[in-house]
Amino acid sequence: MNDLLWIFVSAMVINNFTLYYFLGLCPFFGVSGQLKTAFRLGLATIFVMLITSLCASFLNAFVLPHAPYLKLIAFIVVIASTVQFVEMLIRKLSPTLFRALGIFLPLITTNCAILFLALTQTSRDYSLVQGVSFALGAGSGFTLALVLMAGLRQEASLASVPEIVKGTALNMIIAGLLSLAFMGFAGLFSAV
Amino acid sequence: MTDVELTVSVPGREPGSIRLVATLVVTAMLSGIVLAGAFQVTKPVIEANRMRELRAGVFTVVPGATRVRTFTWRDGRLVDAEDDDGASGPVLYAGYDDDSSFRGWAMVGEGAGFQDTIRVLHGFDPTQWRVTGMHILLSRETPGLGDKIFKDADWVASFDALAVEPPITVVRDGRDEAHEVDAITGATISSQAVVKIINEANAAWLPRLPPPGAEPALERDASGDTP
Amino acid sequence: MTDHAVDSSRLYDEFVKGIWKENPVFVQVLGMCPMLAVTNSAVNALAMGLATAFVLIGSSVLVSLFRRLIPRQVRISTYIIIIATFVTVADFTLEAVVPTVHRELGAFISLIVVNCLILGRQEAFASRNPIHVALADAVGMAIGFAFALFCLGATREILGSGSLFGVSLFGENFEPWVIMVLPPGGFLMLGFILLFFNWVQQRRTLRPSRVSPATREAA
Numbered sequence: 067m068n069d070l071l072w073i074f075v076s077a078m079v080i081n082n083f084t085l086y087y088f089l090g091l092c093p094f095f096g097v098s099g100q101l102k103t104a105f106r107l108g109l110a111t112i113f114v115m116l117i118t119s120l121c122a123s124f125l126n127a128f129v130l131p132h133a134p135y136l137k138l139i140a141f142i143v144v145i146a147s148t149v150q151f152v153e154m155l156i157r158k159l160s161p162t163l164f165r166a167l168g169i170f171l172p173l174i175t176t177n178c179a180i181l182f183l184a185l186t187q188t189s190r191d192y193s194l195v196q197g198v199s200f201a202l203g204a205g206s207g208f209t210l211a212l213v214l215m216a217g218l219r220q221e222a223s224l225a226s227v228p229e230i231v232k233g234t235a236l237n238m239i240i241a242g243l244l245s246l247a248f249m250g251f252a253g254l255f256s257a258v
Numbered sequence: 259m260t261d262v263e264l265t266v267s268v269p270g271r272e273p274g275s276i277r278l279v280a281t282l283v284v285t286a287m288l289s290g291i292v293l294a295g296a297f298q299v300t301k302p303v304i305e306a307n308r309m310r311e312l313r314a315g316v317f318t319v320v321p322g323a324t325r326v327r328t329f330t331w332r333d334g335r336l337v338d339a340e341d342d343d344g345a346s347g348p349v350l351y352a353g354y355d356d357d358s359s360f361r362g363w364a365m366v367g368e369g370a371g372f373q374d375t376i377r378v379l380h381g382f383d384p385t386q387w388r389v390t391g392m393h394i395l396l397s398r399e400t401p402g403l404g405d406k407i408f409k410d411a412d413w414v415a416s417f418d419a420l421a422v423e424p425p426i427t428v429v430r431d432g433r434d435e436a437h438e439v440d441a442i443t444g445a446t447i448s449s450q451a452v453v454k455i456i457n458e459a460n461a462a463w464l465p466r467l468p469p470p471g472a473e474p475a476l477e478r479d480a481s482g483d484t485p
Numbered sequence: 486m487t488d489h490a491v492d493s494s495r496l497y498d499e500f501v502k503g504i505w506k507e508n509p510v511f512v513q514v515l516g517m518c519p520m521l522a523v524t525n526s527a528v529n530a531l532a533m534g535l536a537t538a539f540v541l542i543g544s545s546v547l548v549s550l551f552r553r554l555i556p557r558q559v560r561i562s563t564y565i566i567i568i569a570t571f572v573t574v575a576d577f578t579l580e581a582v583v584p585t586v587h588r589e590l591g592a593f594i595s596l597i598v599v600n601c602l603i604l605g606r607q608e609a610f611a612s613r614n615p616i617h618v619a620l621a622d623a624v625g626m627a628i629g630f631a632f633a634l635f636c637l638g639a640t641r642e643i644l645g646s647g648s649l650f651g652v653s654l655f656g657e658n659f660e661p662w663v664i665m666v667l668p669p670g671g672f673l674m675l676g677f678i679l680l681f682f683n684w685v686q687q688r689r690t691l692r693p694s695r696v697s698p699a700t701r702e703a704a
Contacts, residue, residue, distance in 0.1 A: 308584075
């Protein structure tokens with residue numbers, strides 16, 4: 067139990083995928099302009115991560131021991147088809163949710179955080195349950211970072227900033243400060 | 259995506275679905291062949307690298323050891339790792355010197371550190387009932403602070419003859435008991451984590467060790483297994 | 486003869502643009518994810534740059550070679566299979582040749598496969614240009630990317646550990662600026678570098694308006 071909690075907390079805040087491992091930066095900078103869309107993209111990512119983690123556990127158990135060199139290709143195929151499948155499923159089950167998420171779903175395929183999740187889960191030999199805990203932690207950590215970033219950027223857009231700092235440079239520096247703040251979580255869970 | 263018209267500019271030449279499938283199948287097959295080839299070529303080198311690294315680790319924590327044998331724990335006894343198919347559980351290493359006589363055990367422990375999981379290998383001498391050395395296998399601790407758990411040679415050396423009963427403790431005001439380790443300034447949590455990991459590995463493995471003198475030999479005897 | 490001259494000057498243009506004018510990192514801000522994570526030392530940055538270069542050049546050549554055979558509908562899937570194959574080969578090779586660097590880079594080598602720079606070059610360039618032009622473009626882009634990685638990695642290592650390629654530069658009394666080799670340092674350093682590029686860009690656009698009145702006066 068302790069182990070599951072450590073995996074979750076570690077993936078969520080201590081080793082936050084975006085702010086510590088620099089994963090998913092494209093959506094992190096691309097979609098963090100607005101709070102609402104950022105939150106929805108985060109939720110969709112959690113969902114895809116969860117399914118990817120289950121698929122990766124399955125692949126690790128049955129396919130990859132026989133052909134370890136197919137790991138990367140297998141994961142990419144799984145992620146791409148998962149996203150496609152989730153998209154179809156949501157469209158069928160809840161058109162409202164689909165309209166809310168619609169455009170962001172395909173974007174998730176190219177999110178390196180998902181591939182990193184599957185690869186890390188494999189290299190650390192996580193079990194099915196540990197993998198789920200890892201995926202939930204990583205997904206909520208991504209959402210947290212995205213939402214915080216969106217909030218900060220909305221505030222920053224109201225401030226008066228020199229022309230040359232505007233845009234990517236400013237976003238990078240904001241992200242750096244956010245990452246600095248997240249370093250405070252290190253040690254949160256250690257042996258005492 | 260800017261000049262799509264360039265690619266669709268050949269009307270009436272839409273390839274059939276057989277061609278699409280065939281392209282993918284051929285690409286996938288070629289890629290499979292290349293990958294399998296690359297895997298076959300690099301596999302022995304990679305395994306040799308891993309083995310060398312592991313040996314080097316075991317030799318640092320078990321003084322005098324120059325050869326190593328790997329065991330796992332199954333059904334209440336030690337089993338040679340080669341006999342245990344699909345073994346991915348915790349392993350125990352036995353170090354031997356040039357004369358094939360037993361020098362000590364080495365075990366791997368893992369746990370939460372300051373930043374991320376730390377993996378520690380430590381040696382154990384069953385006759386003296388002491389830890390004989392410590393080697394960090396994996397750590398992402400803060401550079402300049404937490405990474406002293408493997409960069410600070412004095413601190414690493416404090417594990418060279420450490421009593422394990424009572425369990426190892428971290429002290430801040432100078433060690434004076436045989437089971438105590440100093441905390442690293444600025445990295446108290448990392449040092450506590452290392453000690454905790456070693457204590458946990460000891461708790462798991464020490465009751466399983468055969469009595470001193472009854473260790474398995476370096477060369478496997480006919481029965482293959484150990485008491 | 487003129488044909489040849491035009492051709493070689495085009496080759497040169499395609500080669501040079503990736504290094505400075507369209508530098509994938511500093512100008513296009515592509516492929517950030519694997520980049521920031523591995524640039525905490527010059528060696529790691531260089532290894533990552535080389536691995537990416539290998540994948541980019543290899544797949545560009547293949548895609549350009551077979552560009553007429555790959556149907557448009559399945560092009561992305563085909564490109565990804567090709568890229569993933571090169572990435573896996575690079576991964577195995579690094580693990581066999583330089584195991585310590587491979588362990589530091591970890592999963593980030595595999596993540597080259599989702600580097601938008603590589604797929605972007607296949608889609609936008611290699612799939613619609615003959616092989617020698619595609620090669621020039623790929624080599625240019627690869628050098629540009631590796632150069633950017635190296636700049637970032639070297640700066641962060643010098644500031645954050647006081648060393649370059651593991652060789653200590655400032656002696657005992659240097660107190661390293663540790664934050665620079667930690668993740669926040671990656672964001673901040675890239676932010677500052679982009680700031681510098683913006684500044685250069687701004688000066689360049691402002692210059693003509695500053696120069697023209699002066700020349701008028703002179704006239």
